[in-house]
Amino acid sequence: MIITKQHIITRLVLIQLFFIGCIGFANEIKVASIDEFNSAIKSVKAGDRIILKNGEWKDVKLVVKGQGTSENPIVIEAEESGKVFITGDSSLKIAGTHLIVKGLWFKNGFTSDKSVISFRVNSKEFATHSRLTDCAITYYNPSSKATDYKWVSVWGKNNRVDHNYFAGKTNSGTTLVVWLKGEQHIQNNHRIDHNYFGERPSLGFNGGETIRIGTSKNSLLSSRTIVEDNVFEKCNGEVEIISNKSCDNVYRNNLFLESEGVLTLRHGNRCLIESNVFIGNQKPNTGGIRIINAGHVVRNNLMMNLTGDGFRGPIVIMNGVPNSPANRYHQVKDVNIQNNTIINCSPIQLCAGKDEERSLAPINTVFANNLIFNDKNGDIATVHDKLDGFKFYGNILDSEKGFNQSGFTKVKVNWDALDNILYIPKTTNEELIKNSKPEGKPTKLDITGTKRDTFVAGAYNLGNNKLPKALVLQSGTSWDSKVTPQKPIVTSEIIEVEPGIGTLRKALKKASTGSILKLKPGEYILEKGIKVSNSITIEGNSEDKKPLLKVKEGLEKNPTYFFRVEGGTMLRLKNLEISGELNTPIKYAVVSPDKGISEPYSVFINNCYIHDFKNKNGSSVYKGYKGTFADTLSIVNSRIENVYRGINLSEEKDDTGKYSAQVVYIDNTIFKDIEQWAVNYYRGGTDESTLGGKLVIDNSVFSNVGNIEKGTVLKTNGIVWVDIKNSVFEKSYKVVNPVNLKGAKNSISNCVIFECGTVKTTKGASAKDIQYKNPKWDDKNNFIPSEKSPLLKTKRIGLKWEAKK
The missing domain is CATH 2.160.20 (Pectate Lyase C-like)
Known part of the structure; x- marks a missing residue:
């Protein structure tokens, strides 16, 4: 079944930011221009509120600086959320402590700065205990997609980005970045939650992530950032929807809907990935989680109808590089992958990326009590290297195909359909209980946060009729979040x-x-x-x-x-x-x-x-x-x-x-x-x-x-x-190789090559059913074959003349 927005309870909702309304403010200052704002911010103190008048604020550089307290923050907010439009060449910078920015909408513009919104003014002035909430950035792009800038750069410590809407980024640069450059920014305890990350089209080169936490250079530093309760819909910028490049981060209760990529543990160690939901709806290239480095725990995640292969599989466990530099692939080790449910997805990828460079297979890696259901006759896994470093146990396959590896057992699971969209194992599942093996450190809760009384493989308790939090969370802004440009009604005049x-x-x-x-x-x-x-x-x-x-x-x-x-x-x-x-x-x-x-x-x-x-x-x-x-x-x-x-x-x-x-x-x-x-x-x-x-x-x-x-x-x-396929190459007498294919996804089949050299294939490319014969034309100019032509003796080779009439 295709799961649509109508099925999913997750939505952009009207939320009450009551905490702001309950604060007693010392001063309320209304401003109508950038000059008035700059004057007001110079004297702002704890408890003050600066209100930006509704309307368009064009070509403005908003710099928010001040020292609030937890009881009396400084608030910069729109007169009405969603009705203050920041346009043209504009940006927002935040520095100080206990600052809240609320209700702004960046649209119809771009920035000449490094970020549209930054939690710092310069290397010495940055934000702590501050918050960006109820704001939006939509289609805020330069004329050239090669121009690199971020939409949100998070610096400092203990900052929060929540209940915002981001959609339509087309240029180079990550949508949201957490930076760890310098002691003031590590172990930062940031929280990124309840945001809606909307459509991001394919960039066509590196730099199209939606979230990145850290960089390769500082990837072994601890960030302790929590990314939870967010929606990622059609985030197709590149293979890494989220790029983890630091240690000790948490990714939980997020929904990934029809996004062409994966949550990637690219660098860094000891991250927790739990209770996320990945729904592909059979859209091309949709994926789940890719694992690199050490000490991660991946548990209680649900993958449904994902089609991505290679690095875009539902679960991808990579090979590493010996003595790897910071920007390549460290070996997977001490990783625990437990109690995930994979439903009608493409194969999981084990030891992915193996080549002469990536020669280190994972070690001390547990893959246990995962439940894989497939009624589409799909393969369970693709194995690229030796599996000696894995410990497989308690994995359940409810599928037509098996997997020739100990630790995987074929079991017919009794399923129930929750709200006609989710497969939940019924309480009557003796074989499932029998073949699930709670060894080591079994998960105590399931994907809904419910205590596991009877331990079984997969993300769900038996008979649990609750939806995962990722499908009922409230994300986005408090105001009308239908902020994507209205598509014109196209009339075929x-x-x-x-x-x-x-x-x-x-x-x-x-x-x-x-x-x-x-x-x-x-x-x-x-x-x-x-x-x-x-x-x-x-x-x-x-x-x-x-x-x-x-x-x-x-x-x-x-x-x-x-x-x-x-x-x-x-x-x-x-x-x-x-x-x-x-x-x-x-x-x-x-x-x-x-x-x-x-x-x-x-x-x-x-x-x-x-x-x-x-x-x-x-x-x-x-x-x-x-x-x-x-x-x-x-x-x-x-x-x-x-x-x-x-x-x-x-x-x-x-x-x-x-x-x-x-x-x-x-x-x-x-x-x-x-x-x-x-x-x-x-x-x-x-x-x-x-x-x-x-x-x-x-x-x-x-x-x-x-x-x-x-x-x-x-x-x-x-x-x-x-x-x-099904094509003819002829009369290029001086050509040695008319086609030179490299790579496992390169193929040529059912073709005729005549007086045109030979096909060359390397690095896993394939050539099948190639005939080096005269095509024998009846009409040489229009390439109509004669009755004795080899083009007509197998599956049709050459032109489809019925389509060219």
């Missing part, structure tokens, strides 16, 4: 466009988001490149008589491109012919936003004929600029011919793990007579924080592509997931 000079540009000026521009047969002459600033569709009226888009002859300066897609938009091109042919050929058919634009975009090309982009000064049919990121680039049922280069996604050459598109999908498409490569999709470096890109090629033909010395057809350096 159809605009008929006549052939002619400039007619397409004029029509686009009238188009709004969602518009469909219908082009009649004929020629559409461009005098300038077109910037696409709304999500639109441009399509020909007929699949056969495609309208022709070309650039006007004789211009003093030719445009560089036909279409530039702006950030945050989607461009669909359908049933079009686009020609770059001129005396000096046009460089690009489509380009990404300009360098460093933060918002992702998408391009979909269907049934288009794109040709004669032959400018040898770096031209290509499609180019993604450095620092930009496409959610999806899709090319289907199309033909790309007589061009210098095909798809260029190779600008990110800093080798820091960045790449230019999350998914590249090519189906039923011809690449013919291309001087260099058809696709160049690059991801350099060893960064492991992202999904790493995905290229899917199906039922396509590559003919005379990259037919030069040291040429190639497809360049996929560092891309994690490559799936090439």
